[in-house]
Amino acid sequence: MATPRTDPVTLEVVELIGTVVARYYEEYERAAAAHSLTGAQARVLGLLSMEPMPMRKVANKLRCEPSNITGIVDRLEARGLVERRPDPSDRRVKLAAPTKEGIGTARQLREALGFAREPLAELSDAERTVLRDLLRRMLGANAALERSQP
Amino acid sequence: MATPRTDPVTLEVVELIGTVVARYYEEYERAAAAHSLTGAQARVLGLLSMEPMPMRKVANKLRCEPSNITGIVDRLEARGLVERRPDPSDRRVKLAAPTKEGIGTARQLREALGFAREPLAELSDAERTVLRDLLRRMLGANAALERSQP
DNA sequence: TATTGTTATACTCTATAACTATA
DNA sequence: TATAGTTATAGAGTATAACAATA
Incomplete structure (x- = not known):
């Protein structure tokens, strides 16, 4: 398990996720x-x-x-x-x-529930793909699995 | 206001955000x-x-x-x-x-609240910066302001 | 008159435990 | 015996309305 970071960028991302x-x-x-x-x-x-x-x-x-x-x-x-x-x-x-x-x-x-989709329209196709890949890695490969199973 | 997207990448990002x-x-x-x-x-x-x-x-x-x-x-x-x-x-x-x-x-x-930080350690510094910028744009420039005000 | 905090009320969500009808 | 759903109960969060103290 990786060590949690405390650099400014990480802390801002945490704040942004809290806002989301x-x-x-x-x-x-x-x-x-x-x-x-x-x-x-x-x-x-x-x-x-x-x-x-x-x-x-x-x-x-x-x-x-x-x-x-x-x-x-x-x-x-x-x-x-x-x-x-x-x-x-x-x-x-x-x-x-x-x-x-x-x-x-x-x-x-x-x-x-427009919130989740509407702001994504501000991003380009390529940027959405980058965001998807980063979120996937953050959540781990089995994240989707967890949600769709009992 | 931009039009919400319904392409597969957008829908997956929405799903990933729901998981977050x-x-x-x-x-x-x-x-x-x-x-x-x-x-x-x-x-x-x-x-x-x-x-x-x-x-x-x-x-x-x-x-x-x-x-x-x-x-x-x-x-x-x-x-x-x-x-x-x-x-x-x-x-x-x-x-x-x-x-x-x-x-x-x-x-x-x-x-x-390790969740929000720990998975970020899986990403490189550059990737965290990209994630930060994408979230910032998703949430709008005034997102942080909203949270810290009355 | 308007505002701050409180009280009273009703509804919903929550976990726990006991109950029933099935398996 | 074990499991699925329900009921009963108690505590907590929520909004609404009415209230006392203060501005």
């Missing part, structure tokens, strides 16, 4: 609130819009206790955005799946 | 929990460790309602990490300030 994180979160909460959703509800809906899954898997993805998902899905279901389906292969399991309306809301949420 | 945000938040919560603090408490303590300030200013910095700060500072005060001081120039104002112990805890929290 703060701005990203604000933008996300604002997009969710525009649909009268909380951040947690928007995250669950976004996850399910990619692929319906058992309640427990939602909890694993979001790294929280399964009991929390019960309440969040309750509220999304009351809003008509998500529904619970039986799993034919295991009657203990309930599959959480977005409704037609939920899929539409999830799509609007993704499109509203 | 998720990892940064996890690391922050973990560091706070190691001191039996919530994320919100750690953020307030970190803010006050830079400079004591009125309760209302804390709320402005964290972009939340002032009434929330009352409770968070209550808990930090009960832990002996923060104290309320009168403002000599305005008796309505209470200045929230870290105690000696609070300053120490804030320092430990900063040092524990």
Whole structure:
């Protein structure tokens, strides 16, 4: 493991990343609130819009206790955005799946998240590629894997 | 305002930024929990460790309602990490300030946030400079200003 | 009158533990 | 016995509205 640096450039990059994180979160909460959703509800809906899954898997993805998902899905279901389906292969399991309306809301949420893409338009194709490669190396080769797995 | 891009490189960068945000938040919560603090408490303590300030200013910095700060500072005060001081120039104002112990805890929290610095050690000096310049342009020239102001 | 901080209220998220129905 | 989902509970964060003290 490499030693953390404390030179001015490194410290400024850390500061810039902190700004990215703060701005990203604000933008996300604002997009969710525009649909009268909380951040947690928007995250669950976004996850399910990619692929319906058992309640427990939602909890694993979001790294929280399964009991929390019960309440969040309750509220999304009351809003008509998500529904619970039986799993034919295991009657203990309930599959959480977005409704037609939920899929539409999830799509609007993704499109509203302009922050992450819009500033990138300021960069050239070559610069975006450089940025991608630097972020890849920062996060390690298995970063994408981590996020897409349980 | 430039048009958001939808090419594969841009979309991957967006995904990578999402990963950065998720990892940064996890690391922050973990560091706070190691001191039996919530994320919100750690953020307030970190803010006050830079400079004591009125309760209302804390709320402005964290972009939340002032009434929330009352409770968070209550808990930090009960832990002996923060104290309320009168403002000599305005008796309505209470200045929230870290105690000696609070300053120490804030320092430990900063040092524990290895994530943001450690992966940067994988990059060369030149690469970190490139990354800095790309992030600067992404965030705009006034990004640092925004964060350090009310 | 306006501002600062607080209180009261209601809702949501969170973890923990106990419960049920399945496996 | 073990697992999936739920319920019950308690603590914390959040916004809103109303309040006392001060400007």
